Amino acid sequence: MLDELLCRPCRLTDPPFRRAVAHGVYRGNLRALLHLLKYQGLTPIADRLGVLLAERILAIPDLPQELVVMAVPLSRKKRLARNFNQAELLARAAIRVMRRRRPELKARLLTGVLGRQRSTESQAGLTPHQRRANLRGAFFVSRKEAVAGREVLLIDDIYTTGATARACSQALRRAGVENVWVATVARAQKEETQRMLAEMDDAEDSAESEVALWDNVPAAAGGQGSAGTGER
Template sequence: MSRVLKSPGQLVRAMVDDLVTTFFPADCRVCGGPLPGAGLSPLCDECVDALREQLAELCARCGEALDLDGVRFERQMEGAGVLCGPCRMVPPEFERAAAWGVYADGMREAIQLLKYERAESVARPLGRLLARVIERMGAEGMGRELVVIAVPLFQAWQRQRGYNQSVLLAEEAVRKLGRSGASWRLRAAHGALIRTRKTESQFGLSSRERRRNLRGAFTVKDPAAVSGCEVLLVDDIYTTGATARECARVLRHAGASKVWVATVARAQKEMIARWGAQDEMEAVAGD
């Protein structure tokens, strides 16, 4: 047995897995299948592997899925990618927003476990996907020294939840990149940006109304932490972009040289349209 497992440590791990799954069986919280190991994650390996990267043609600025046959899209310049209508009409103050997958199916269930059911361990596999997003953005011109800031929750919401899921995701991604030997210098400064007031639900609001709803909701508490620096803003979901736009505006006003936005998932418009009212309200709560 030890020869097959290569080391005594692997043998012990296999024995622990057998004991746990025999006496304390658990099921994957997404697919309902049995969890084979003694890990803390409530997701099985198959469900994690099913969280696929987006393959659609995306806006080069905000990551919206594009219908290239539509008349509202145009190429910026040769080799510069395509912008969606909103990014052409009202350019965001961030350089680029990128997400790993679409906020649907297993991805949606995994993020809701993290946000609403106190399944903090889900941040580990999702944080590893976030690290891949950051690596990809690094190849697209992102700087090598960045201040990492998670989108803050309103204090009452964070006390109720017990944690900020975006902070957990950012910390896991930074750990992953550190272990991989990446050349970035990532300095966390989550407390530099704070949410100063509770905002109304974004459900049913137009894009302009969403931006107005968030106006003044964020402030930079520590301008020295971001002044002259490139900032990597981290969140779980990019829904309409109102939160990312407002945070980027505030950070740039405080002196950040550039703002990049990385999220695990992106809610595409055609999928938002199919959600019921309650699901929409849940999704835009973090935006």
């Protein structure tokens, strides 16, 4: 269950985002493609992954017709080292596909507004609780008027424990965003999370079925949102 990947405070409170979805599980070809994109710099791969991401986003049943799309920002150190942000490349590719397949959908990429205000240590190898603490207060919104009252689609490459999605969503909600929708190419399986974090750490040093990670949509009678893992 997804709850087993979360620290106790995360299990006891609803997430600050409305819904989180991913195209597939972080393994096999999907994992290989993400590694080639992130660590080998094969940026054209983002176009193909963007198609998969767009298909998953468009399958969200209550997706708003107007969206501000934002990519999870990299630290300045990583951005300089890679010379690109893989989340931003994925967001741009997904928007192109979304516009072709659903012309009535108004989605625009907003960059330079969501940023990191302090350096954080690598998330790789940290426990869920440590990841959450590591990112607390790390993100900020530079222009609140650009997002206040809007529906924001937050894009990243991998949803591991949800710490990054939560931290970004909290910053956006504090800036007045109406709802945050999170979409990633891949998500970690419970039994593979620790191996995945170690694998990402090693990589820094040197198409699966669609799943829904978290559904925080209130029930019709005003009940609490529900969590779903989409486990296979």
